[in-house]
Amino acid sequence: MNKILFKKTLRDMKISWAQSLALAVIIALGIAGLVSMAGAYRDLSSSYNYAYDTLHFADVDFSLQAAPSGIVEKIAHLDGVSAVTGRIIMDTGFDLPSGEPIRARCIGLPTQHQPAVDSLYIREGRYLQPGDKNAVLLESHFAQYYHLHPGDTITPIVNGKRTTMKVVGIASSPEYLVVSRSKQDVLPSPRTFVVLFVPLSQVQKTFSLADKVNDIIIIVKPGADRKAVIVSAQKLLEPYGVTATTRREHQPSNEALGLDLAGFKETAYLIPAFMFFVAAIAVYIMLSRTVHAQQPQIGLMKALGYSDSAVMLHYLTFALAIGVVGTVLGIAMGQPLASAITKVYAGTLGIPLVKTNLYVDLWAKGTLLMFVFLIGGGLGPARSSAKMPPATAMRFDPSAALVKGRTSIVEKLIPLPFWFRLPVRDVFRVRRRSLSTALGIIFSITLVLLGMAFLDSMNTLLHSEFTDIERWDMSALFSIPTNDAVLQQVRSWDGVKQAEPHMEIPSTLKANNKSQNVILYAMKPNTAMHPLHLVGKTNAQSVALSGRKIVLTNYMAQKIGVKEGDIVQVTTPFGVWNFQVGGLAKEYISAVAYISLDEAQKLAGAPIFNALYLKVDPNQQVMIKRKLYHLPGTANVQIKEGMQKDWDQFMGLYDAFVGIIFLFAVVLAFTLLFNTMTVSVLERQREYATMRAIGASGGRISWLMAMESVILWMLTLVPGLLLGWLVSYYAMSTFNSDLFVFYLTIKPMSYVLTSVGILVVMLLSALPAIRHVNRLNLAEAIKIIT
């Protein structure tokens, strides 16, 4: 391309700098969205793996009753074992300074060196040393929650005795990247669960387990047959009572992280992909309109002897120049944003080692895709203009040329007052212009509604879970089956208004060759502590839960492909039985199922239960919690208010994400509308100037422009809100995981706010164009054709 044409490209951009900048911003937002969110997903994924590799995360964990320490050496010599560590793990209690009792897990570790498997990342202070007495390394989530540091003291209850311990360090463990006590705890809770790392010899002494271990963790050599290693280790450990064998993929923290990451993956790609698509379409529309309007210039270039290819190259350069600015800006925004999201997300989760990378392939994919739209938008109209005879192209009036069609049906049906006729005519007769502006508005409504839908759905989830579904005040879980005597004892306590037994049983559902792990809740069929919100053509709760019937969550039913009336095989620790699906429940926790307590007790062969729902006097909650922990076999006690706090905190993770979507939506909406409104006005510059010349006031023209905006807004409102609902519904389903189910909720007020907000943005974004019209040099403008 010759220098003059290149200069023209730069000048064209300079003249329409605001529009060029707006285009570049839209491109930048599309690219930034993709690079930041998909990049953050990859960063998180690699950070988890990096933490696991650096801290030698175990491939398998054997829980034992007790075994001599020497067994560790024997296992180390097994074929395929790369590293092994023997530990003592004891679950115990801990009183917070407020007096609230919580659960603690004591893990005895060697003091000479860090364990070879599941080693610790010391965040503050130091690792344990030989000779340390009553020293403790605190797991970082708990330390962070309660602001504890090296030098502070804590008093856990160790083997029934309060023991004062000095914090020597704060550590992260690959086993507790998400502090999950067991699979039954849906959410991590540093508030109610603490992991204490103490010298192995001290734990052995305290619990009278001298020279013994009760937990063995192994790393399998790369390439070795893991299954074979596990079998041979199990054989060696058999005499010492293996109570659980947990493979890496089922390790609670790892599993929780995996679920979370899986949920994030879909979101990280799908939402930015939609945003990218919107940006790309916007770019196409605006660029093609801009080039279309330059038809006379194209005619002139051709008349002067420029070839078709030279003309197209010129407009290609124009498109690419804007594209380059936009993509560079997008990458420059997106990459740091990816690192920031990773750091915020990993920081909130408490991931100790974070790795951020540059994802050049993402840049390349985003840029390439965007350029396809840019080239399409720039070249299409340039090509058709270049094909036109120069004389025709030069005579082209972009304002008049766009006017096609007949009088609209609306006008034929409803006689409009004169001052409404012009804006209505403009909308209906200049269809191409209206259509592209309408698309811009529809996309803007969609994006803003998407942001609103996220906020509403999350608020509804938090609100409904704790007001409509969980109606108890406290719940207690026992690690051993308990009986009616305990129930009567609890009912007799001061402050206990109601106590209802139930069972929580880790189980597996199977149907259609698909299986899913769930916590099976066996409840009284008419329970008011956790009422089921049955959906579809269903029975009453008491019928749905009667006899050999099971109630599944919608999510689980979909996962294993069953509906009401189908048979599901349920594997429990007591045996395997078939249940008929008695109903489907709308629940926010995915991996749960419900049967009747009577049936569970029948199958277990005894009137036992392992959990309690309580309604209590709020003033006595802490005291009741303490008493519950003094019952035999109490594993965990939850106060609903506290649990709600955990949920709030966990959902806070999504806030940053929703914030980005929202910000993107609003900026994109403004930029999109600014550009479409500006192009619309510039196309009609002469028309407005003529109106001014024959005596129309600036106010009258502003009114006409505003009316046109309002008409377009009214026409696009329904399709925009509908598309917004559909996109939100789809987007929300990408958040669903085996952990949570998000139901799309959009409050009426959100529809109103979105609609009014978009109208306000439309009117505001037209202001620069209105100002421009009111400041036009009329003498010049009435002569301007292009």
Next chain:
Amino acid sequence: MNEAVIRLEKVTKDYPMGEMIVHALRGIDLKIAAGEFIVLLGPSGSGKTTTLNLIGGLDNITSGQVIVQGEDIAQYKDKALTRYRREKVGFVFQFFNLIPTLTARENVAFALALLDGKTRDLEKRAQELLEMVGIGDRADHFPSQLSGGEQQRVAIARSLANRPPFMLCDEPTGNLDVETGRSVLQVMRDLNRKEGTTVILVTHNTAIAPMADRVVRLHSGTIKEIGINSEPAPVSALEW
């Protein structure tokens, strides 16, 4: 000559063009009487359109006075200028400048509606104006469905909406063939003679000059000559 209703006194107009200043008008004096048909003649850049724009309140002067019916419109602010254009002036442009989304009748009605804000009988009055310029039968057509001459007649009808004392026409035949051009000029002549409308017509086409009462020749921003046609030629005699 009747008493002057338009007086230009020492009017200058400069346009900044980058670092240069273009002197479009260099201090012109001109008096125009009510009911006159004036042709402003000159080559490109002579200042004829600038003069017309200043009289029409489309542009601001650099110095001097533009006194219309006793008031210096050069002192008017935007609002007053808008009212002046709405009430006193009818414009006819070279490129017709019709609103493409309105029919011929509605284009005229648009100007009518601006005038008194009343929308009753608008279309009826617009139809009368279109009939006056001889295209009443094309009232329901959109500009894109009209020929150049028809569009210019609609523009004339629109300019008459306010029954203006002054009609300002900038190259009204510039975009028309001879035959159509003549018919448009005839409409103007009729308005001038029958309604008493003062017509100021800008053109570079010397062939139009004989129909005027007076011909003002401009060159490089100054008035070179003012010629008087004691017997203006009929439009049918014009040839170009």
